[in-house]
Amino acid sequence: MPEQASAPAGPRRLIRRGRYYEDFEMGAVYPHHWGRTLTDGECQLFATATMNAVPLYFNKLHAERMGHPAVPAHPLLVMNVVFGMTVEDLSEQALAHLGYWNLRFPRFTYPGDTLVATSEVLDKRESASKPDRGIVHVRTTGKNQRGEEVCVYERRILVKKRSAYGGL
Amino acid sequence: MSAAMEHRFTRDDNLYEDFTIGETIVHPRGRTISDGEHMLWTNFVLNTAQLHFNQKMCIDSPDTTFGGRRVVYGGIVFAFVAGLASEETEENAVCILSYDEGRHLNPVFAGDTLFAESTVLAKSEDDPRIARCGAPAPGLGPGKAGVVKFLLRGLNQRGEVVLEITRELVILKKAHRP
Numbered sequence: 001m002p003e004q005a006s007a008p009a010g011p012r013r014l015i016r017r018g019r020y021y022e023d024f025e026m027g028a029v030y031p032h033h034w035g036r037t038l039t040d041g042e043c044q045l046f047a048t049a050t051m052n053a054v055p056l057y058f059n060k061l062h063a064e065r066m067g068h069p070a071v072p073a074h075p076l077l078v079m080n081v082v083f084g085m086t087v088e089d090l091s092e093q094a095l096a097h098l099g100y101w102n103l104r105f106p107r108f109t110y111p112g113d114t115l116v117a118t119s120e121v122l123d124k125r126e127s128a129s130k131p132d133r134g135i136v137h138v139r140t141t142g143k144n145q146r147g148e149e150v151c152v153y154e155r156r157i158l159v160k161k162r163s164a165y166g167g168l
Numbered sequence: 169m170s171a172a173m174e175h176r177f178t179r180d181d182n183l184y185e186d187f188t189i190g191e192t193i194v195h196p197r198g199r200t201i202s203d204g205e206h207m208l209w210t211n212f213v214l215n216t217a218q219l220h221f222n223q224k225m226c227i228d229s230p231d232t233t234f235g236g237r238r239v240v241y242g243g244i245v246f247a248f249v250a251g252l253a254s255e256e257t258e259e260n261a262v263c264i265l266s267y268d269e270g271r272h273l274n275p276v277f278a279g280d281t282l283f284a285e286s287t288v289l290a291k292s293e294d295d296p297r298i299a300r301c302g303a304p305a306p307g308l309g310p311g312k313a314g315v316v317k318f319l320l321r322g323l324n325q326r327g328e329v330v331l332e333i334t335r336e337l338v339i340l341k342k343a344h345r346p
Contacts, residue, residue: 084213
């Protein structure tokens, strides 16, 4: 029997993250707190690891030929990085991510840019078939360090109800 | 001019004129998603949804996960499917104007192999968005490119559609291949 350390005697503070269906307010805007700087290595790795065979995203000579100051980040890396920062506030308690609507990239993103994301709750409704869940409709906006929009999309998320799953 | 600068970095068979409305391009490669790989990409983008990376939670909560299996994060399914479709559709694109109507229709798990198909839905040479696409790179003069709208479908090894999404690309014409 391995020796087991006993838990420290003081009070335990249990941390849970993620909003349940009841926690979303129509019209609320949630700033996602982290922010994320993209490096050139990350941009190059994403393009090649996802087999994105577009030299604009991994060839400096080609990017310059296309009029860019540097090799840009692939837009789907930008989308994924923005999306990732939203999860703690939007979908850490989700049952499923249903899809994407009206995804646009108003400007390119380059290595060294720092992205921040905010999301607005556009709609919420209870599931017609299952009482333990609801669908939340949000619009997420990613901006760079100059406040310029670089990625905007809407998303629908299937979220647990706190009443059904006993969240804290 | 150096040899490298004379070298062309894109194919000559995927420019605006090469796409025919109604045709479906069956992309040549498949890609198997491995277990550690999808977790790594989930964490790489700071996605904190545990149903992608906490096997204990999935086993303890089969009703709120996918029967206790860790599902692959959809944004990475999207990126892999787009990657599989990229050489035939996006190589000579100036920018991506939009993705829309995107739905994850079936879950993807480690070990699944993804394939991609692109159907040409529409083409347009006079879309006003062409002139200002790609900022901050310089805009395109008239007649250099057109918009091609595709339906992108991702399929698994059983032929089930896992992702369906439309996308609009601004694609250069043959005379303006870089």
